[in-house]
Amino acid sequence: NAGVTQTPKSRILKIGQSMTLQCAQDMNHNYMYWYRQDPGMGLKLIYYSVGAGITDKGEVPNGYNVSRSTTEDFPLRLELAAPSQTSVYFCASSTSRGGEGYGYTFGSGTRLTVV
Amino acid sequence: DQQVKQNSPSLSVQEGRISILNCDYTNSMFDYFLWYKKYPAEGPTFLISISSIKDKNEDGRFTVFLNKSAKHLSLHIVPSQPGDSAVYFCASHGWGTSGTYKYIFGTGTRLKVLA
Numbered sequence: 001n002a003g004v005t006q007t008p009k010s011r012i013l014k015i016g017q018s019m020t021l022q023c024a025q026d027m028n029h030n031y032m033y034w035y036r037q038d039p040g041m042g043l044k045l046i047y048y049s050v051g052a053g054i055t056d057k058g059e060v061p062n063g064y065n066v067s068r069s070t071t072e073d074f075p076l077r078l079e080l081a082a083p084s085q086t087s088v089y090f091c092a093s094s095t096s097r098g099g100e101g102y103g104y105t106f107g108s109g110t111r112l113t114v115v
Numbered sequence: 116d117q118q119v120k121q122n123s124p125s126l127s128v129q130e131g132r133i134s135i136l137n138c139d140y141t142n143s144m145f146d147y148f149l150w151y152k153k154y155p156a157e158g159p160t161f162l163i164s165i166s167s168i169k170d171k172n173e174d175g176r177f178t179v180f181l182n183k184s185a186k187h188l189s190l191h192i193v194p195s196q197p198g199d200s201a202v203y204f205c206a207s208h209g210w211g212t213s214g215t216y217k218y219i220f221g222t223g224t225r226l227k228v229l230a
Contacts, residue, residue, distance in 0.1 A: 006158075035220075040124070040222060041222055042119070042204065042219070042220040042222045042223065043220040045218070090158050090159070092158070097216055102161065102164065103149050103151065103161025103162075103164060104159075105161070106158030106159050106160065108156070108157050109157070109158050
């Protein structure tokens with residue numbers, strides 16, 4: 001059982017380049033999330049999805065886009081990379097919005113550096 | 116602004132002793148409180164949770180205490196083991212004061228258990 005799989009594990013981008021962070025889950029979870037973690041900070045929600053075809057903004061959506069064409073996949077797109085987007089990105093999934101106390105299942109993260 | 120605060124960025128404890136990690140929150144409408152554990156180069160993993168209607172929940176060596184009057188959450192690990200060395204995030208979720216559902220993470224406490 002793979003859980004939540006994120007690719008790539010790390011990437012270095014030049015300013016202005018674009019890329020897609022991939023996220024896939026095999027638990028048939030309806031809810032999926034993208035977070036970023038900056039050094040010394042908590043996890044900040046970028047976007048989330050409550051099911052295929054439905055996405056919504058989180059706390060820090062600027063500079064990112066998402067799509068959810070299937071239950072399994074939730075890619076995050078960076079169109080014009082900026083140094084402020086240097087961070088570790090985590091994808092997560094859950095059976096409900098609040099995880100009902102059972103918590104989210106996280107991927108292992110993608111470390112992105114924009115130079 | 117709803118917040119979850121972990122005021123101690125780091126904690127060192129001798130193996131076999133008790134580790135106590137603390138968390139304060141501002142929103143009394145949160146439904147659940149959770150602790151996640153994170154090893155380097157991995158995503159956070161769910162550890163233990165507590166409902167807002169309870170004041171204690173145990174799972175093996177881990178016990179979470181909730182003091183609603185003080186808006187304070189703590190995680191006790193007894194006895195501490197070297198494998199417990201990790202970053203611990205507290206999190207909480209529920210309806211925010213603005214009418215939107217919130218799932219908020221603290222900034223983390225790095226626990227080091229000394230052999």
